[in-house]
Amino acid sequence: MQKVRDLDDIDRRILRALRKQARLTNNELAEMVGLSPSPCWTRARRLEEAGFIENYVAVLNQAKLGLGDTVIIEVTLDRHDEDEIQKFGEALAELPEVLEAYLTTGEYDYFIKVAVDGTAGYERFLRERLYKVPGIRHSRSSFALKCLKREFSPMP
Numbered sequence: 737m738q739k740v741r742d743l744d745d746i747d748r749r750i751l752r753a754l755r756k757q758a759r760l761t762n763n764e765l766a767e768m769v770g771l772s773p774s775p776c777w778t779r780a781r782r783l784e785e786a787g788f789i790e791n792y793v794a795v796l797n798q799a800k801l802g803l804g805d806t807v808i809i810e811v812t813l814d815r816h817d818e819d820e821i822q823k824f825g826e827a828l829a830e831l832p833e834v835l836e837a838y839l840t841t842g843e844y845d846y847f848i849k850v851a852v853d854g855t856a857g858y859e860r861f862l863r864e865r866l867y868k869v870p871g872i873r874h875s876r877s878s879f880a881l882k883c884l885k886r887e888f889s890p891m892p
Contacts, residue, residue, distance in 0.1 A: 747779060748892045749768070749770070750776070751783065751788060752891065753765055754789065755892075801851075803851035805851070805855075807877055810877075812844050812845050812846075812873045815871065820871050824846070825839065858879075
């Protein structure tokens, strides 16, 4: 299994360029990183096969989709047995408003990021979706006022 320490400067440049713009053509990418197209293509495929590149995605505009607000929800479950944690995680994965969900340590069991349409949309999400998932003991929510930084991958 290849590790980050096995990456050379060219591999890192390829990852940084694709992190910013995944739709680069191979020729554009090769020019940016200082390689000819054939070795650049080979390296990019090797990075994919080694798992450094998991996927290529389109980032959609949340506000244009009518979901202009982001809410961070912390949730504590009633029980913490393996079955309950598994079921809750699977239920979260099915909710379309959920952008990210993490099982965490500390006072709360889960950290959930959701996209909603204002307070009315959030109230609907709670009543019609989240609170129908069994096992929730307590939740705490915060509306994000402004996104100060948004990245989807760490910098290689």
